[in-house]
Amino acid sequence: MLRAGAIKEWAVESFPFDLNILKELSSEPIPNHLKRWWFAIGGTPMYLFMIQAITGIFLTFYYVPHPAEAYNSIAYITTEVRFGWFIRSIHKWSAHLMIFTLMLHMMRVFFTGAYRRPRELNWMFGVCLLLITFGFGFTGYSLLYEQVSYWASVVGANIAAATPFIGDDIGNFLRGGNDIGPNTLTRFFVLHIGVLPTAMVVLLGLHVLQIRLHGITTLQFKKDRAERENPHAESFPFYPNHFYTELILGLFLTFLLTILALVYPAEMGERANPLVTPEHIKPEWFFYAMFRWLKLTSLQVGVMGTMIFMGMLMFWPFIDRVFERKWPGREISFWLGVLGFIIFLVFTIWEAVV
Secondary structure (H helix, E strand, C coil), X not given: CCCHHHHHHHHHHHCCCCHHHHHHHHCCEEEHHHHCHHHCHHHHHHHHHHHHHHHHHHHHCCCCCCCCCHHHHHHHHHHCXXXXXXXXXXXXXXXXXXXXXXXXXXXXXXXCCCCCCCCHHHHHHHHHHHHHHHHHHHHHHHCCCEHHHHHHHHHHHHHHHCCCCCHHHHHHHHHCCCXXXXXXXXXXXXXXXXXXXXXXXXXXXXXXXXXXXXXXXXCCCCCCHHHHHCCCCCEEEHHHHHHHHHHHHHHHHHHHHHHHHHHCCCCCCCECCCCCCXXXXXXXXXXXXXXXXXXXXXXXXXXXXXXXXXXXXXXHHHHHHHHHHHCCCCCHHHHHHHHHHHHHHHHHHHHHHC
């Protein structure tokens, strides 16, 4: 009979991991401002991405990426598979919450200036993660092969085709040809379950590595009682203090997702009909602002404007540096960010109510 000591000795010999490294990582000092939970939502999109990955794997067991079977396979998941409706609903709502919390996190980083030197590269990783998340939303919505989602994918491919110089190549690549067809659904499926998750994992790894290398930006606020009594306490340990904060946020999100899935389960729309164009086509809410912008301009101008905006967002740390040199201390970036958020909010609400 094997002794417990022998099993432990064999495990240590087979997997010689130094536990002191884990202890060192878990005792990392965390800036005091992260005691406020609204500054601790950076890990929330990652947690929701993990839920997306787990529920997505279950859904791929039954989903058939072919125009003749896609709609039927989703209907089978929703009505026949045990708890299939619940898993699909969790997948849907976690996608919406992931996009929402990622936007909140990026706004927090922007308005607190946490993207500034030496963290410019990490901001750029974050913008790339945002674009990939939008890609998840677009391709996942198109896989439903419902009437509205089908024509939304047609509009999305046409918008991509309007990209200057390389638009035709991008449009043909997404469609798998000159028109929407069986290849389109297959390519969206491969992008959704293969290309985008791989890119997401790689960028998340680089994002976390940058945080480890540079540390978390320290923000100064009015000191609480503990800080006043101990003025040298500028941080607190990751474990157990911050770990419990993240755990509570995760449990709250799990509860919220369950409630949303039970009260507002994912439903089935009308089957896609390539021969009938619906009167009103609307994308998901996170594309409302862009959709409204395209309606106010021509297709080419709208696409160019969106590309310029995303380019400015990507390289904003360097643009901000120019503002700081020319107008030091005036926080031009902050007020431009407020203006940009108001425009985004107005366009989103405008498109939602029209």
